[in-house]
Amino acid sequence: MSIAEAKSSATPMTQVDVFTDEPYTGNPAGVCILEHSRDDIWMSRVAREMACPNTAFVQRRPDGDGLDLRWFTGGGMEVDLCGHATLATAHVLYERKALSDDQPARFYTRSGLLTAWRRAGKGIEMDFPLEIASPCEPPPDLLTGLAAKPVWVGRNRLDYVVEIVSEEVLRSLKPDLNTLASIETRGFVVTA
Numbered sequence: 001m002s003i004a005e006a007k008s009s010a011t012p013m014t015q016v017d018v019f020t021d022e023p024y025t026g027n028p029a030g031v032c033i034l035e036h037s038r039d040d041i042w043m044s045r046v047a048r049e050m051a052c053p054n055t056a057f058v059q060r061r062p063d064g065d066g067l068d069l070r071w072f073t074g075g076g077m078e079v080d081l082c083g084h085a086t087l088a089t090a091h092v093l094y095e096r097k098a099l100s101d102d103q104p105a106r107f108y109t110r111s112g113l114l115t116a117w118r119r120a121g122k123g124i125e126m127d128f129p130l131e132i133a134s135p136c137e138p139p140p141d142l143l144t145g146l147a148a149k150p151v152w153v154g155r156n157r158l159d160y161v162v163e164i165v166s167e168e169v170l171r172s173l174k175p176d177l178n179t180l181a182s183i184e185t186r187g188f189v190v191t192a
Contacts, residue, residue, distance in 0.1 A: 011035070015052060016088035029088035030055030033098070040078065047072035056085040058093070058107070066106030067093075069114070079186065081111040081158060083128065090116035090124050133161040145179035146190065158186040167192045 013032050020026030030050035032043075034057055047055040057070045069089060071082040086107060093099045105116040115127045133154030142153070142160060152163040160183070164170045170192040180188060 011046075013046070013050065014088075014092050015050065016091055018084040018088050018091075027084045028052045029082075029085040031085070031089050031092045032057045033092070033096075034059040043070065043072050044076035044078070047074060048076045050074070052085075054079065054082040054085040056082065056089045058089050061108065066108055066113075069107040069109050071109075078110075081109070081128070081186075083126070086114055086116065087124060087126060090118075090126070094118045094124070131156040131158060133159075136160075138162070139183050141179050141182050142188075145176045145183070146173060147176065148173055155185075159189050160185055160187075161189045162191070164190060164192045 011032060011034065013030060016029050016031060017023060017026035018029055030047065030052040032046060032055060037059065038057070043055075043057050046057075051074050054071045054073055057072070058067050061068055069086065071079050071085050073079060089107070090099075090105045093105055094101065099105055099118075101118050101120070107114040107116070112129045114129075117125050119125050133156040136153055136155040138150065138153040138160070142162070143149070146162065146164075148164055148169055150162045151165050152161075154161045164173070170190065173190065
């Protein structure tokens, strides 16, 4: 992962490019380690200023049992779960020695307890809650937006899950993101 750092209003901000070791590639996430509580408006403004897909705000819990973690989009909206920003947060905490290499990161979030561990030579491993998708009828804009006939469509609390007939068809998809954006969901998982 690559890191760019800045200080703003005496609160350290870090941008991490996740899923890469080359700067300015991968999936960017902002990380803000809070020394004291901040309100939602402040976090929303910081996330917009960071202009990353998601910015994570992390703070030690008053009881000492782990960390409170929240995520805001670059548009300033809070989200229930963000994997890459969680990974970025764990990375920053381990790199800054806020957590020892053998200490798990215990994140308390709106989606429950998330845990991350640094594995020597193997990166960071994360444990997220299982979100089972139940079969559902696809909204019409989903079929139009993917321009492919799905084998199966399901929905969980956060996302639509779509199975496509083959890897070849999956790789050739050219989704219409404007059409998909009209569907009320956090996101889409498309697989073969």
